[in-house]
Amino acid sequence: MKxxxxxxxxxxxxxxxxxxxxxxxxxxxxxxxxxxxxxGYPGGAIMPVYDELYKYQxxxxxxxxxxxxxxxxxxxGYARISGKVGVCMATSGPGATNLITGIADAQIDSTPMVxxxxxxxxxxLGSDAFQETDIVGISTPVTKWNCQVTKASQIPEAIAxxxxxxxxxxxxxxLIDVTKDAQFExxxxxxxxxxxxxxxxxxxxTDKNTLKAAAELINNAKKPLVVWGQGxxxxxxxxEFKAVIEKxxxxxxxxxxxxxxxxxxxxxxxxxxxxxxxxxxxVLTNECDLLIAIGMRFDDRVTGNLETYxxxxxxxxxxxxxxxxxxxxxxxxxxxxxxxxxxxxxxxxLNANSHIEWHQKFKDxxxxxxxxxxxxxxxxTKEGLTMGExxxxxxxxxxxxxxxxxDVGQHQMIACRYAEFNKSKxxxxxxxxxxxxxxxxxxxxxxxxxxxxxxxMIAGDGGYQMTIQELGTIFQQKVxxxxxxxxxxxxxxxxxxxxLFFDKRYASTxxxxxxxxxxxxxxxxxxxxxxxxxxxxxxxKEMIDCEGPYFLEVRVEKEGNVFPMIPTxxxxxDIRLD
Amino acid sequence: xxxxxxxxxxxxxxENNIGLLNRISAIFQRRHINIESLNTxxxxxxxxxxxxxxxxxxxxxxxxxxxxxEKQVEVIKAYFHTEEEIIYxxxxxxxxKSNLLFDERQIQNIIKExxxxxxxxxxxxxxxxxxxxxxxxxxxxxxxxxxxxxQFTRSGRIAVTKDEMKISTMLxxxxx
Numbered sequence: 001m002k003x004x005x006x007x008x009x010x011x012x013x014x015x016x017x018x019x020x021x022x023x024x025x026x027x028x029x030x031x032x033x034x035x036x037x038x039x040g041y042p043g044g045a046i047m048p049v050y051d052e053l054y055k056y057q058x059x060x061x062x063x064x065x066x067x068x069x070x071x072x073x074x075x076x077g078y079a080r081i082s083g084k085v086g087v088c089m090a091t092s093g094p095g096a097t098n099l100i101t102g103i104a105d106a107q108i109d110s111t112p113m114v115x116x117x118x119x120x121x122x123x124x125l126g127s128d129a130f131q132e133t134d135i136v137g138i139s140t141p142v143t144k145w146n147c148q149v150t151k152a153s154q155i156p157e158a159i160a161x162x163x164x165x166x167x168x169x170x171x172x173x174x175l176i177d178v179t180k181d182a183q184f185e186x187x188x189x190x191x192x193x194x195x196x197x198x199x200x201x202x203x204x205x206t207d208k209n210t211l212k213a214a215a216e217l218i219n220n221a222k223k224p225l226v227v228w229g230q231g232x233x234x235x236x237x238x239x240e241f242k243a244v245i246e247k248x249x250x251x252x253x254x255x256x257x258x259x260x261x262x263x264x265x266x267x268x269x270x271x272x273x274x275x276x277x278x279x280x281x282x283v284l285t286n287e288c289d290l291l292i293a294i295g296m297r298f299d300d301r302v303t304g305n306l307e308t309y310x311x312x313x314x315x316x317x318x319x320x321x322x323x324x325x326x327x328x329x330x331x332x333x334x335x336x337x338x339x340x341x342x343x344x345x346x347x348x349x350l351n352a353n354s355h356i357e358w359h360q361k362f363k364d365x366x367x368x369x370x371x372x373x374x375x376x377x378x379x380x381t382k383e384g385l386t387m388g389e390x391x392x393x394x395x396x397x398x399x400x401x402x403x404x405x406x407d408v409g410q411h412q413m414i415a416c417r418y419a420e421f422n423k424s425k426x427x428x429x430x431x432x433x434x435x436x437x438x439x440x441x442x443x444x445x446x447x448x449x450x451x452x453x454x455x456x457m458i459a460g461d462g463g464y465q466m467t468i469q470e471l472g473t474i475f476q477q478k479v480x481x482x483x484x485x486x487x488x489x490x491x492x493x494x495x496x497x498x499x500l501f502f503d504k505r506y507a508s509t510x511x512x513x514x515x516x517x518x519x520x521x522x523x524x525x526x527x528x529x530x531x532x533x534x535x536x537x538x539x540x541k542e543m544i545d546c547e548g549p550y551f552l553e554v555r556v557e558k559e560g561n562v563f564p565m566i567p568t569x570x571x572x573x574d575i576r577l578d
Numbered sequence: 579x580x581x582x583x584x585x586x587x588x589x590x591x592x593e594n595n596i597g598l599l600n601r602i603s604a605i606f607q608r609r610h611i612n613i614e615s616l617n618t619x620x621x622x623x624x625x626x627x628x629x630x631x632x633x634x635x636x637x638x639x640x641x642x643x644x645x646x647x648e649k650q651v652e653v654i655k656a657y658f659h660t661e662e663e664i665i666y667x668x669x670x671x672x673x674x675k676s677n678l679l680f681d682e683r684q685i686q687n688i689i690k691e692x693x694x695x696x697x698x699x700x701x702x703x704x705x706x707x708x709x710x711x712x713x714x715x716x717x718x719x720x721x722x723x724x725x726x727x728x729q730f731t732r733s734g735r736i737a738v739t740k741d742e743m744k745i746s747t748m749l750x751x752x753x754x
Contacts, residue, residue: 200652
C-alpha cells in the first residue's frame with residue numbers, strides 16, 4: 001500500500017515529486033485511478049511497462065488474455081457490470097490493431113474504457129519500424145479521445161485526462177499510445193486527477209423550460225409510451241426512472257442495452273422494442289400519442305423504417321449527448337442533461353396517472369405474442385430443444401439474479417427477450433456493433449469485477465469459436481464463469497435471413513463443429529452436453545452448483561427462427577409474428 | 579428547405595492538437611461528404627486554432643455534423659454560416675513566364691483590372707497574387723490560362739462572420 005499512498009499524497013500536495021521512469025508512472029497513475037485489474041498482452045514495445053507490472057503485481061492484477069481482442073471485451077465486461085472504467089493494454093503493431101474491434105464496440109455502446117498501447121521509440125516513428133503502426137490514426141474514428149505520448153513527463157496528464165474523458169458525460173473508450181523511449185525515460189513524477197478539460201463539456205446544462213414542456217406533454221398524454229436505453233443505467237438513474245414511470249403510470253419498453261434497469265417483472269415493463277423485440281411495444285409505438293425516449297439513440301434496429309416511425313406521436317428525448325437530438329427522429333421537446341438529475345427534476349412536475357385502458361392494449365397484444373411465439377419458445381411440445389426453454393430454465397434456477405452475458409445472433413435475441421433480471425447492469429451484450437465473439441471474454445471481465453454474482457455467458461456455436469481461445473484465460477485465472485453454448489450447427493441468424501429473404505440458399509452458414517466438450521476438458525473445465533429436454537434441468541442445476549467454471553453445450557433445433565421480427569426497411573408496426 | 583443543398587462555411591474553434599484534423603475530416607469522410615475547401619490557422623484567441631471548412635450539403639445534414647464536430651473533446655465550438663452571413667476570401671498565386679509581361683501587353687491590364695498584384699519578377703518568371711472570391715479567382719485563371727500558366731495554386735476559404743461570435747466570452751466562462 002505504500003506506493004499508492006505516495007501517489008495519493010502527491011495528489012494532494014502537488015509540489016512533491018519523485019524521480020521514476022515513464023513506465024512506473026503509468027502503473028502509479030493506474031493505481032491512483034483506482035484500477036485493480038487490467039487485461040492485456042505483452043510485446044516488445046510495451047515491455048518496460050510489463051516489467052513494472054511485475055514489481056507491482058501485489059497491487060494490480062494483470063490478466064493475460066489469449067488475444068488482445070479478448071482483453072478489450074474483458075475490460076468492457078468489467079466496465080458494464082461495475083460501472084467503473086475497464087482498462088486494457090497491448091503492444092504496438094498487431095497488438096494495438098487487435099484492440100480495434102473492442103474499442104469500436106465500446107464506442108458505439110458508450111462503455112468507459114482506457115486502452116494503453118506501446119509504440120516504437122519516437123526516433124523510429126514513421127520509419128515503418130518493426131511492429132510500428134499508426135494506432136492513433138487507426139483508432140481515431142472509434143475512440144472518444146486518443147493521444148500519443150512521446151515524453152515521460154506527458155504521461156500523468158495524459159492518463160488523468162484519459163480516465164476523466166472515458167468516464168464522464170457519455171462514456172466511451174480512449175487510447176493512449178506511449179513510445180518506448182517515453183516508457184524508459186525518467187522524470188519527476190507527480191499525479192493530479194483531471195477535473196476538467198476546457199473544450200469539453202461532459203454534461204450539458206438542463207433547460208428548466210424543456211422539463212416543464214416535457215411534463216406538460218406527459219400530463220396531457222392519453223397514450224404515452226416510454227422507451228428507455230442504457231442512459232438510465234450509465235447515469236445511475238434507475239431509481240429516479242422508476243419513480244417517474246410509476247407516478248405517471250406509463251408503459252415502458254427498453255432497448256437491448258437498457259434491459260435490467262428496472263426488474264423484468266415490474267408491472268410497467270412492457271418489454272423490448274426493435275427488430276426482435278416484443279409485439280406490443282413495437283405495434284403501439286405507432287399508436288401512442290407521446291413517445292418519451294430516455295437515454296436511447298433511436299438506432300435503426302429500434303426504429304425500423306424512420307418514415308413510418310411514431311409519426312402520430314409527439315416525441316420527447318432525454319439525452320446527455322446533444323448530437324443525438326434530432327439525429328434520427330425529430331423531437332418536439334429535447335431535454336439535455338444527465339438522466340438522474342433530469343428525471344429527479346421532472347418527477348414533481350408530473351401528475352399521478354394510471355392509463356388503465358392504454359395498459360390493457362399492451363396486455364392484449366402480449367397475449368397474442370404469447371400464443372403465437374412465446375408459448376412455443378418457452379413451453380415447446382415438439383421434439384428438439386428451443387433456445388427459449390434453456391433461458392427459462394436458467395431464469396428459474398438463478399431466480400433472475402444472474403448477470404447474463406450474451407454474444408451476437410439468435411441466442412442473443414432469445415437471451416434478451418427471455419432472461420429475467422432483478423438487478424441493474426445484468427444484461428451485458430454487444431448492442432450497437434453486434435460483435436460476435438464478445439461474450440466469452442466479456443463474461444471473464446464481468447465475473448472478475450463482480451465475483452459474488454452469478455455470471456452466465458450465452459453464445460451460439462459461431463460466436464463462441466471466434467474467441468474460444470479465452471478458455472485459456474479462464475483456466476489460468478480460475479474464473480468461475482458459466483459458459484452456455486446453444487449449438488444449432490449454424491450461424492443461426494444469418495441462416496434465418498437466408499431462409500426468409502434469400503430462398504433458403506444457406507451460403508456458408510452451416511458449421512461443422514469440433515467436440516466442444518473435449519475442448520473444454522482440455523482446459524480442465526467441467527463440461528456437459530445436453531441433447532434431450534429431459535436432461536436440461538439437471539444439467540443447468542449442475543452448472544449452477546459448480547464452484548468453478550463450467551461449460552454446458554445444449555444442442556438446440558437446427559432451424560429454429562427468432563420471432564417476432566421487423567424485416568429491414570419495414571415499419572415497427574409491421575412486425576411479423578411468424 | 580432543410581433538404582435543399584446549400585453551401586455552408588463551417589468555423590471550428592479548437593485546441594491546438596495534432597490529431598484533431600484527422601478527427602474532424604473523418605466526420606465528413608464517414609458520411610461521404612466532399613470538403614470543398616479547408617483552412618486551419620490561429621484564431622483571435624491565443625492558443626486556440628480555427629478551422630474554416632466549406633461544404634455543399636443540406637441544412638439538416640449540416641446541423642447533425644455540427645453536433646458531431648462539437649462532440650469531439652478538443653473542439654471548443656463549431657458554427658456554420660451561409661454565404662450571406664460571412665465576409666470571405668480566398669487567395670491564389672500564378673507563376674508565369676517573364677517574357678509574357680513584355681510580349682502580351684494585355685496581361686498588365688488583366689492584373690490591374692482584377693486587383694491582382696505582382697509579387698516578384700525575375701528573368702525567367704513572375705508571380706501574381708490575388709485575393710478575392712472564388713469567382714474572381716476563377717475569372718483571372720481563365721483570362722491568364724490562354725497565355726500559359728507555369729504553376730497555379732489557390733488557398734482554402736477564410737471567413738469572418740458579420741455577426742459577433744461569442745467565443746471569447748464563452749472561453750472565459752469555461753476557464754472559471
